[in-house]
Amino acid sequence: MRAVLESVGVKDVLAKAKGSSNPHNLVKATIAALGEMRDARMVAQNRGVSLSTVFNG
8 A cells, every 4th residue: 555655656654454455455445545536626516515614624
């Protein structure tokens, strides 16, 4: 997981793998999770709230 995230420029990674520790499965799951990430604007739009509400609660 760390190698995948560092290769895309993410530093200081803190993560825990649940379940299998198979390296192939971890890489596939990490890449799938990165593909499902949304930015703050998309989250605000989906929730129907302002951008400041997403960050400030």
